Amino acid sequence: KNEVEQSPQNLTAQEGEFITINCSYSVGISALHWLQQHPGGGIVSLFMLSSGKKKHGRLIATINIQEKHSSLHITASHPRDSAVYICAAGGTSYGKLTFGQGTILTVHP
Amino acid sequence: DTEVTQTPKHLVMGMTNKKSLKCEQHMGHRAMYWYKQKAKKPPELMFVYSYEKLSINESVPSRFSPECPNSSLLNLHLHALQPEDSALYLCASSQGAVGHYEQYFGPGTRLTVT
Numbered sequence: 001k002n003e004v005e006q007s008p009q010n011l012t013a014q015e016g017e018f019i020t021i022n023c024s025y026s027v028g029i030s031a032l033h034w035l036q037q038h039p040g041g042g043i044v045s046l047f048m049l050s051s052g053k054k055k056h057g058r059l060i061a062t063i064n065i066q067e068k069h070s071s072l073h074i075t076a077s078h079p080r081d082s083a084v085y086i087c088a089a090g091g092t093s094y095g096k097l098t099f100g101q102g103t104i105l106t107v108h109p
Numbered sequence: 110d111t112e113v114t115q116t117p118k119h120l121v122m123g124m125t126n127k128k129s130l131k132c133e134q135h136m137g138h139r140a141m142y143w144y145k146q147k148a149k150k151p152p153e154l155m156f157v158y159s160y161e162k163l164s165i166n167e168s169v170p171s172r173f174s175p176e177c178p179n180s181s182l183l184n185l186h187l188h189a190l191q192p193e194d195s196a197l198y199l200c201a202s203s204q205g206a207v208g209h210y211e212q213y214f215g216p217g218t219r220l221t222v223t
Contacts, residue, residue: 030207031209033211033212041217042216043199045211048210086151091208094159094165095140095206095208096208097152
């Protein structure tokens, strides 16, 4: 079993739909990171959170430390949101990130 | 400036060549990272530098040799690579080498070993 599990692995949505990607982890963390990667591209950090909830525009990330679970929500999805979304657990030493396998999101117009 | 730059963007090299990848950041970050990413897989950590000293080597073969000449610059020297080393090589930096600092990633170097 991976230390960081994401679901679903693939997600297809119609433009405007509300999207949720889930992440469960079994390791101790100092923070949970959500990253976005467009095809062939570099990685962009979307959120880093250690408690509660954060919001940037249409994106919302939540974390439940007791349950070791985090979710990334996208409201009013758009085709430009199509990308791979990666959850990563930030360790307590040396900055090592333990990555989930990623969720491939495709949003159709 | 919140950018991490990497050069070159693409590199094709033979198995007997020696080449280097370069990464630069001017955010005053004290931790820098090299990752390797194969298609449809998450990144794999290779090396972590903290305050210009190597902190983590994730059992990377010696044909990959990292170097941190100063706090803004990170190099990855490549020698006698194998075709299976073909991948996207990503550099990242963060304020410190602890998991609660955001990591800023460069665009990557796509390496093909022939």
